[in-house]
Amino acid sequence: MAGDLLPEGSAGLAVEVRDLVKRYPKSPVNAVDGVSFGVAAGEVFGLLGPNGAGKTTTVGMLTTRVRPTAGTASIGGVDVVRDPVQARRQLAVVPQRSNLDRSISIRDNLVFHAAYHGVPAREREQRADELLEQFGLLDRARDKPDFFSGGQSQRVMIARALTHAPRVLFLDEPTTGLDPAARLFVWDRLRELRESEVTIILTTHDMDEAALLADRVGIMDHGKLLALDTPQALMRSLEGEGTLELAADRPADGAVVDALAALGGVDRVERIQAAAENGAPPPLPESQPLRVRLYLTGDAALLVAPAAAVLAEHGLALQDVKLGTPTLEDVFIHLTGRTLR
Amino acid sequence: MLRRDLYVTWRELPAFLAQVILQPLFMLFVFGKVLGSLGLTKHHYAELLFPGLVALTAVLTAMQTLAFPLVAEFGWTKEIEDRLLAPMPISFVAAEKVLFALLRALVATLIMLPVGIVVLGSIPWRWSGVPLFVAGLVLGALVGAGFGLLMGTLVQPQRINLLFSLVFTPLLFTGCSQYPWPSLARLRWFQVVTAANPMTYVSESLRGALVPTVPHIRPWICLLVLVFAVCVLMAVGVRGFYRRAID
Numbered sequence: 001m002a003g004d005l006l007p008e009g010s011a012g013l014a015v016e017v018r019d020l021v022k023r024y025p026k027s028p029v030n031a032v033d034g035v036s037f038g039v040a041a042g043e044v045f046g047l048l049g050p051n052g053a054g055k056t057t058t059v060g061m062l063t064t065r066v067r068p069t070a071g072t073a074s075i076g077g078v079d080v081v082r083d084p085v086q087a088r089r090q091l092a093v094v095p096q097r098s099n100l101d102r103s104i105s106i107r108d109n110l111v112f113h114a115a116y117h118g119v120p121a122r123e124r125e126q127r128a129d130e131l132l133e134q135f136g137l138l139d140r141a142r143d144k145p146d147f148f149s150g151g152q153s154q155r156v157m158i159a160r161a162l163t164h165a166p167r168v169l170f171l172d173e174p175t176t177g178l179d180p181a182a183r184l185f186v187w188d189r190l191r192e193l194r195e196s197e198v199t200i201i202l203t204t205h206d207m208d209e210a211a212l213l214a215d216r217v218g219i220m221d222h223g224k225l226l227a228l229d230t231p232q233a234l235m236r237s238l239e240g241e242g243t244l245e246l247a248a249d250r251p252a253d254g255a256v257v258d259a260l261a262a263l264g265g266v267d268r269v270e271r272i273q274a275a276a277e278n279g280a281p282p283p284l285p286e287s288q289p290l291r292v293r294l295y296l297t298g299d300a301a302l303l304v305a306p307a308a309a310v311l312a313e314h315g316l317a318l319q320d321v322k323l324g325t326p327t328l329e330d331v332f333i334h335l336t337g338r339t340l341r
Numbered sequence: 342m343l344r345r346d347l348y349v350t351w352r353e354l355p356a357f358l359a360q361v362i363l364q365p366l367f368m369l370f371v372f373g374k375v376l377g378s379l380g381l382t383k384h385h386y387a388e389l390l391f392p393g394l395v396a397l398t399a400v401l402t403a404m405q406t407l408a409f410p411l412v413a414e415f416g417w418t419k420e421i422e423d424r425l426l427a428p429m430p431i432s433f434v435a436a437e438k439v440l441f442a443l444l445r446a447l448v449a450t451l452i453m454l455p456v457g458i459v460v461l462g463s464i465p466w467r468w469s470g471v472p473l474f475v476a477g478l479v480l481g482a483l484v485g486a487g488f489g490l491l492m493g494t495l496v497q498p499q500r501i502n503l504l505f506s507l508v509f510t511p512l513l514f515t516g517c518s519q520y521p522w523p524s525l526a527r528l529r530w531f532q533v534v535t536a537a538n539p540m541t542y543v544s545e546s547l548r549g550a551l552v553p554t555v556p557h558i559r560p561w562i563c564l565l566v567l568v569f570a571v572c573v574l575m576a577v578g579v580r581g582f583y584r585r586a587i588d
Contacts, residue, residue: 024588066588089428099419103349112345116427160423226412 012105013077013197014168015062017037022057022223025242033223034071039216041071041167044190044200045215045280048207048328054223055203056096059170063093076167089117092161096173097151100145106156107132107141110163118192124163131159135189151182158189162198169193171202175209187212209330219332226335235326242300243330245272247320248290248311256293256314263306265298273337291332300324343504346441360405361449365398372519388465389555392547393518395453399478400485400516400540401509403446407438407489408504410497415585416498425586436583439486440577446482465517470550473560477546478569484539487574488512494581516540521548523556537572 016037022032032054039045047055054235060066062073064084073080080087101109110128110184119127132138145153155176163171174190175183190213193200204210210217218228226235246260262268272291296303300323308318350357373387416423424434457464487507496504515524515538522545526533535541546563548555 060588065425065586067421083429085430091426093422093426095419095422097419099422100347101420101423102418103353104345107347111425115345116424116429118428251458 014041021069027331046210046217047203049208049220090167091168094171114163119143121159135159168199205268244294244300245322392551393544396543397518399481402449403442403482403485403511404489408443408493411493442486443482467552473550481543490578517544542566
């Protein structure tokens with residue numbers, strides 16, 4: 001089984017996870033429910049899923065901060081439960097929220113981090129300055145983290161994580177809450193890191209981020225890994241060449257959906273359901289204005305007119321049309337029947 | 342890690358000094374000097390108060406050094422995460438916190454000596470009592486650190502105000518720093534209450550070291566109780582620390 005979960009031709013595994021389970025005390029369900037995967041050295045691996053899918057808990061177990069209920073995980077061949085100290089030597093974590101030391105300058109943040117990891121004194125200073133320069137922070141080296149924006153803090157934390165030259169770098173939602181410019185800057189730095197030897201595991205609920213940065217993507221929901229492959233292969237797994245998304249003005253029953261599915265060139269039709277709002281049960285699809293996605297075997301543009309005609313026959317007016325090739329979001333919808341957000 | 346903490350303390354030295362000196366300074370001044378000058382206390386009250394206030398400073402400084410930053414670091418700044426991810430056992434991170442609290446408490450009590458001379462004119466001092474004085478001080482600081490570790494890992498950040506009123510104040514006033522324990526025989530129930538506060542044994546051992554003529558609990562009993570208290574507090578505190586550090 002694990003063989004399928006590895007990238008082709010991978011020599012050494014930087015991270016290996018087998019049947020990992022985490023159930024928090026007083027919780028009726030497993031936060032992570034039997035997850036297995038392997039990540040090759042130098043690979044960028046993305047865990048994609050909505051909030052609460054179990055991504056952060058999975059990363060927490062890999063980084064020795066969460067104790068697994070069952071299963072095993074290793075970093076660079078070191079078991080994270082049996083030898084957390086050795087495991088921590090190999091990894092670095094960039095958390096979602098800033099945890100920089102606010103009492104000292106950002107340069108000292110880097111230098112002390114290196115010291116905690118046993119980097120020799122002379123090397124620390126040099127490494128800190130190099131990384132600050134690489135991340136465009138040299139002119140602010142003496143400032144304390146309090147005065148930093150979210151994007152800048154993120155850059156400092158990535159730089160800090162790299163000071164002890166980890167083999168595996170974990171990034172938890174690296175660009176959530178950043179403005180577009182800051183996000184692009186972080187993406188650029190991460191793409192540079194792909195050239196280096198460091199293995200990267202990032203969690204995200206942003207499909208663009210996953211498609212852009214990751215060599216392979218694991219899609220998680222309700223603590224389970226639903227699919228795992230390259231972004232291209234995942235998108236190709238949706239049969240057909242294109243999609244056509246239609247929105248009508250009113251709710252409609254299944255007859256319309258069946259009629260659309262019967263059109264030539266339509267492979268499948270899926271109703272799109274709005275995501276649940278903060279814990280409330282998701283609204284029933286029949287009670288909302290009709291939204292469907294058609295998965296096609298042919299050209300999407302040719303189907304717009306016939307589809308509009310079908311809607312009209314059922315007394316519906318077409319409100320919005322989107323043509324597209326499948327995205328990771330479509331893969332997620334296909335796997336779970338829900339949107340990511 | 343210790344170097345980082347010392348580095349930060351050094352750069353915030355005035356704040357540190359103000360924090361550790363002010364309270365005992367005022368206590369010494371009001372109870373030792375003002376009340377004595379007004380004739381409200383007997384002349385030798387300052388003599389038995391001074392060792393008690395040294396004990397108070399040792400315990401409280403160690404406790405504050407640990408408890409407040411720990412509540413904040415686990416609760417909202419998350420600064421401790423970077424240390425918990427360093428390649429060393431989690432218990433080392435807790436041990437460093439305790440060591441740092443001990444150092445700060447010892448510095449604070451050493452400062453008390455010249456401050457006492459300035460405020461009171463003279464302080465009780467016996468060179469033959471120094472070994473007991475140092476032992477009581479170190480154990481007292483460790484007791485404070487143990488309390489700090491316990492509170493720092495148990496208290497939710499929203500409850501930090503309660504910590505002050507429900508824990509600090511009772512500890513402060515039932516620790517026999519302002520009165521010798523044997524003299525409480527006339528107030529039996531309070532004597533029992535104070536016997537449950539480990540700080541009592543810190544105060545009493547320092548009194549035994551500096552003013553042995555004042556009736557006090559025997560030093561070996563004090564030290565024994567303190568060693569026991571340190572062991573229990575550390576064991577429970579470190580367990581609490583682990584619970585907060587690892588889910």
